[in-house]
Amino acid sequence: MNKEFANDVIKGLTSEEKHLSSKYFYDDAGSRIFQEIMQMPEYYPTDSEFEILSQQAEAIIAAVGFEEPFNIVELGAGDGAKTFKLLEYLVTKNIEFYYVPIDISQGAMNTLTKTLTKKLPKLSIHPRVGDYFEILSKENVQTTIPSLLLFLGGNIGNYSEPEAIKLLQLFNNSMKKGDGLLLGLDIKKNPKIIHSAYYDANGITKRFNLNLLSRINKEFEADFKVTDFDFYCHYNPKNGEVNSYLISLKKQSVTVKKLDVVLEFKKDELIWTELSKKYDLEDIERLAVQSDFIIENHFLDSKRYFTDTLLMK
Numbered sequence: 001m002n003k004e005f006a007n008d009v010i011k012g013l014t015s016e017e018k019h020l021s022s023k024y025f026y027d028d029a030g031s032r033i034f035q036e037i038m039q040m041p042e043y044y045p046t047d048s049e050f051e052i053l054s055q056q057a058e059a060i061i062a063a064v065g066f067e068e069p070f071n072i073v074e075l076g077a078g079d080g081a082k083t084f085k086l087l088e089y090l091v092t093k094n095i096e097f098y099y100v101p102i103d104i105s106q107g108a109m110n111t112l113t114k115t116l117t118k119k120l121p122k123l124s125i126h127p128r129v130g131d132y133f134e135i136l137s138k139e140n141v142q143t144t145i146p147s148l149l150l151f152l153g154g155n156i157g158n159y160s161e162p163e164a165i166k167l168l169q170l171f172n173n174s175m176k177k178g179d180g181l182l183l184g185l186d187i188k189k190n191p192k193i194i195h196s197a198y199y200d201a202n203g204i205t206k207r208f209n210l211n212l213l214s215r216i217n218k219e220f221e222a223d224f225k226v227t228d229f230d231f232y233c234h235y236n237p238k239n240g241e242v243n244s245y246l247i248s249l250k251k252q253s254v255t256v257k258k259l260d261v262v263l264e265f266k267k268d269e270l271i272w273t274e275l276s277k278k279y280d281l282e283d284i285e286r287l288a289v290q291s292d293f294i295i296e297n298h299f300l301d302s303k304r305y306f307t308d309t310l311l312m313k
């Protein structure tokens, strides 16, 4: 049994303001739904970041300014789709580097290694399986050659600002002077565009959220009736936060057999499931200062919807 998940289910669903962390979205079913989200026309971050890494790879590598060889360390690499264009550029230009993808999922790392070895046979790939928090905080990942860390996809937006600063400080502590961090952040924009990216017409994001309940049913033998819950999300342009929730459509009790607990829900009670925070360039400056980084450049897409910001230690 996943102890941490079990504890978080009990704590999060018995507290006054119910909540579950969005990190639990990503079981196999949830990861598949997330792939669907990334292909939705409304979910612009994927296309925006793809455009940045396709069209500005040369400028990014020039701004990093490393001598060869160097490491590219990707935190939470997943299927590697985000990074492919950058790696392709480096391999095509015969630049000497080592690609070190880190991901919690052994399956994802196997698939990634297989796909990349096939598509880029000259790529030197050294995958690591594990939680990057643990890898970065416990192990010495430093080598004598320079490293560029990648934290892409806007994942930093799923942390509150204080948590994001802590995470950036953790990255910073694991880096040597002169190393870089390429950080993907979703930019504040017309609220309607952001709203549609999460309130998508086909309800894929709703399915993504409801899958949390199905996951609890599967892993802990619970009897959530998924159709008795709905999805709600809200973008607040003033603070840049999209907050997502599940709503209990009626007063109901849910038994979680393996955790020996009965959960009570009032009609219209909310479970907070996710924060997806958007930033502007001033906000990013604040993040950088507080985590001891210097901003080298913001690489934005042509619509200015998303940035891969290069931070140097």
Ligand code: AVI
Residues within 6 Å of the ligand: 037, 153, 154, 155, 156, 157, 158, 197, 198, 205, 208, 274, 275, 276, 277
């Ligand atoms: C992974 N993360 C950056 C996504 C986001 O936009 O917050 C997860 C997501 N949630 C709903 N749609 C996408």
